[in-house]
Amino acid sequence: MPQAVLEVRGLTKAYGQIEALKGIDFEVAEGEVFALIGPNGAGKTTALRVVATILRASAGSVSVEGIDALKEPDRVREIISYLPEEAGTYKSMTGETYLKFVANLFYADPEKRSAALERGRVIAGLDERLGDKSGSYSKGMARKLLLARTIMTEPRLAILDEPTSGLDVLNALEVRDIVKRYAKGGAAVLLSSHNMLEIEYVSDRVALIHEGRIVDTGSPAELKLKHGADTLEDVFAAVAS
Amino acid sequence: MRRFLVLLKKELRELLTPQMLVPFLVAVLMFAFLGSILSQEEEKTRSTQSIGVVDLDETDTSKSIERALDNAGFAAVDLGGTAPESMTEELRARNLSIGLYIPEGFEAQVDAGRPADLQTYAVVRSFSLMSLGQTEMLKSVLSAVSSSISSQLIAEGMPGTDPDAVKHPVEFTEHVAVGTMEAPVPLDAVYGLIEQQTLFIPIILFIVIVFASQMIATTIASEKENKTLETLLASPITRRSLVMAKMVAAGLVALLSAAAYLIGLGYYFKGLTGGTDTLFETSSGTVDVASALGLGLETVDWMMLGTTLFLSILIALAMAVIIGGFAESVKSVQALITPLIILTLIPYFLSMLIDIESTAPALRAFVMAIPFTHAFTAAPNLFLGNQMRVVLGAAYQVLWLLALVVIAARIFSTDRILTMKLGFRRRRHRTANP
Ligand SMILES: Nc1ncnc2c1ncn2[C@@H]1O[C@H](COP(=O)(O)OP(=O)(O)OP(=O)(O)O)[C@@H](O)[C@H]1O
Numbered sequence: 001m002p003q004a005v006l007e008v009r010g011l012t013k014a015y016g017q018i019e020a021l022k023g024i025d026f027e028v029a030e031g032e033v034f035a036l037i038g039p040n041g042a043g044k045t046t047a048l049r050v051v052a053t054i055l056r057a058s059a060g061s062v063s064v065e066g067i068d069a070l071k072e073p074d075r076v077r078e079i080i081s082y083l084p085e086e087a088g089t090y091k092s093m094t095g096e097t098y099l100k101f102v103a104n105l106f107y108a109d110p111e112k113r114s115a116a117l118e119r120g121r122v123i124a125g126l127d128e129r130l131g132d133k134s135g136s137y138s139k140g141m142a143r144k145l146l147l148a149r150t151i152m153t154e155p156r157l158a159i160l161d162e163p164t165s166g167l168d169v170l171n172a173l174e175v176r177d178i179v180k181r182y183a184k185g186g187a188a189v190l191l192s193s194h195n196m197l198e199i200e201y202v203s204d205r206v207a208l209i210h211e212g213r214i215v216d217t218g219s220p221a222e223l224k225l226k227h228g229a230d231t232l233e234d235v236f237a238a239v240a241s
Numbered sequence: 242m243r244r245f246l247v248l249l250k251k252e253l254r255e256l257l258t259p260q261m262l263v264p265f266l267v268a269v270l271m272f273a274f275l276g277s278i279l280s281q282e283e284e285k286t287r288s289t290q291s292i293g294v295v296d297l298d299e300t301d302t303s304k305s306i307e308r309a310l311d312n313a314g315f316a317a318v319d320l321g322g323t324a325p326e327s328m329t330e331e332l333r334a335r336n337l338s339i340g341l342y343i344p345e346g347f348e349a350q351v352d353a354g355r356p357a358d359l360q361t362y363a364v365v366r367s368f369s370l371m372s373l374g375q376t377e378m379l380k381s382v383l384s385a386v387s388s389s390i391s392s393q394l395i396a397e398g399m400p401g402t403d404p405d406a407v408k409h410p411v412e413f414t415e416h417v418a419v420g421t422m423e424a425p426v427p428l429d430a431v432y433g434l435i436e437q438q439t440l441f442i443p444i445i446l447f448i449v450i451v452f453a454s455q456m457i458a459t460t461i462a463s464e465k466e467n468k469t470l471e472t473l474l475a476s477p478i479t480r481r482s483l484v485m486a487k488m489v490a491a492g493l494v495a496l497l498s499a500a501a502y503l504i505g506l507g508y509y510f511k512g513l514t515g516g517t518d519t520l521f522e523t524s525s526g527t528v529d530v531a532s533a534l535g536l537g538l539e540t541v542d543w544m545m546l547g548t549t550l551f552l553s554i555l556i557a558l559a560m561a562v563i564i565g566g567f568a569e570s571v572k573s574v575q576a577l578i579t580p581l582i583i584l585t586l587i588p589y590f591l592s593m594l595i596d597i598e599s600t601a602p603a604l605r606a607f608v609m610a611i612p613f614t615h616a617f618t619a620a621p622n623l624f625l626g627n628q629m630r631v632v633l634g635a636a637y638q639v640l641w642l643l644a645l646v647v648i649a650a651r652i653f654s655t656d657r658i659l660t661m662k663l664g665f666r667r668r669r670h671r672t673a674n675p
């Protein structure tokens with residue numbers, strides 16, 4: 001088994017009285033796309049936010065490339081990238097300016113900066129609209145710009161919360177390919193989605209999460225076999241009910 | 242440091258948008274515009290001091306009135322034989338605001354030693370601050386007339402005496418002490434000077450505090466509203482640089498605005514008061530009131546003043562960072578920032594209206610506890626030589642600032658910035674485990 005980029009152990013997270021995560025364990029290996037699926041409110045976003053270092057775990061541990069994300073979040077932020085479920089851009093910036101801002105933030109070296117910027121332009125695929133204020137973008141255009149900013153910095157771990165939400169069929173297909181290819185290039189991807197076809201297509205392994213607990217983990221094929229289901233949707237229905 | 246600068250640039254770009262700058266440029270231009278109008282008005286009142294005069298007496302005494310007016314700097318305009326009932330009409334027609342009506346038998350009354358009749362007419366055209374000069378004008382007309390006639394009477398009744406010596410048998414030399422300094426200058430000159438010098442600072446401080454805190458709370462709230470906060474928080478930026486970049490950006494824009502307001506208000510007050518004149522003629526020659534009483538600020542004083550003003554802005558910014566953390570949307574910032582504005586308004590008004598030092602102990606303690614108070618009272622304290630007060634006030638402000646920065650940094654380094662809200666929590670999901 002290849003080396004784990006992300007290791008999550010006994011992770012719990014409570015918002016005041018609400019226990020959103022009740023101790024979950026999983027790891028994501030190099031070259032792997034790992035998906036969290038589960039009903040609304042199961043705790044997927046919460047788990048991704050803790051891994052992305054923007055929420056603090058109540059207990060448990062998270063480590064990225066061996067760095068403790070709870071103790072040294074600043075170091076972890078250097079090697080991860082996070083696309084939130086609901087994300088926006090700075091409306092007064094053009095798409096181009098926004099990508100430049102991110103590239104400047106990550107790279108001191110001008111060559112690396114312009115290489116990242118170029119990767120971003122390609123992924124965003126907005127052509128001449130890249131020069132327009134991002135406030136004028138449609139939901140899908142903004143989503144692609146944000147995906148571009150997430151991948152262009154070549155993170156060791158990309159955390160994508162419902163990456164294709166709001167995208168049309170063609171754009172969604174394109175994004176899935178980008179994600180898949182990106183992981184195969186030697187990084188790790190942790191994502192969540194409600195689209196079971198997408199999950200089957202893009203992910204190597206899946207964790208079924210329900211009421212703050214991981215109830216099952218495996219490749220889409222393994223899970224279907226285990227639950228005697230034809231599709232991942234049936235697996236989901238069996239677990240969530 | 243490099244990342245801090247990248248972030249600072251982004252913050253400045255977000256702040257220096259037309260929506261943010263236009264209203265504030267308009268305000269500055271408006272002040273400058275008002276100022277230039279006011280100074281034009283002043284010129285006008287100064288140059289057109291003409292008085293309409295109807296002289297039905299036509300005697301030496303009545304003629305001497307015209308001469309007295311002339312000496313006092315007024316130009317007498319002869320209204321011929323205008324009847325009393327058409328005086329105002331005539332004044333209006335000639336665009337005059339004050340008229341004198343000297344009836345027949347005026348000199349006879351004076352010679353008989355009785356108070357002589359003389360009618361004055363004033364046409365009020367507006368109630369603006371500038372037209373208040375009309376009262377002053379009438380007063381000096383009346384005193385010029387009385388003075389001229391009494392001098393005439395004295396000269397006739399006591400030949401060989403100087404009428405002025407009779408009318409002003411006592412020569413006053415005023416002495417004023419402020420703080421440790423004392424000088425022979427008129428008291429009202431001192432008050433005029435202090436008012437002029439201390440009027441600016443509170444106004445600008447108030448505007449800048451409100452402007453800066455609104456700005457920074459808005460940028461934080463808009464990161465939440467536009468959903469850019471999560472990506473920003475997951476980026477490789479320390480929480481400290483994040484808060485600092487926002488504070489420095491808002492601070493810079495606030496200082497820029499302060500400078501602009503200073504220029505704008507400078508024009509305005511110059512128009513209102515005709516510029517700062519600190520020189521006064523006294524019996525012992527010309528005295529500069531400001532330097533004679535130590536009412537000018539020395540370099541050290543300016544530095545102390547600058548420090549407490551700057552501390553106030555930083556305190557307001559730190560408070561606003563915390564407020565921004567609570568705000569869910571840009572709209573809610575307005576409401577949340579109100580307590581901060583009130584906290585600034587209290588010392589602003591009180592320091593303008595009363596002497597905070599001499600109020601009831603409870604009120605005094607309350608007002609002194611507000612960190613902004615020490616900035617509003619700094620200038621008067623420095624004028625009065627209470628340097629120690631200012632230093633203590635600044636030290637107290639530093640304590641506030643440290644506490645606030647610790648709280649603000651905590652909010653940003655824990656979940657609170659994402660999960661902290663005021664009022665009802667809107668949740669998209671039902672609770673996972675009821
Ligand atoms: N800021 C918050 N304050 C309080 N409770 C929260 C907060 N955010 C999430 N929760 C609660 O935590 C639980 C898990 O929410 P989470 O957003 O992680 O679910 P999810 O699996 O991402 O759902 P969805 O599929 O709808 O995106 C829910 O019960 C939710 O109400």
Ligand SMILES: [Mg+2]
Pocket residue numbers: 044045046085161
């Ligand atoms: Mg979610």
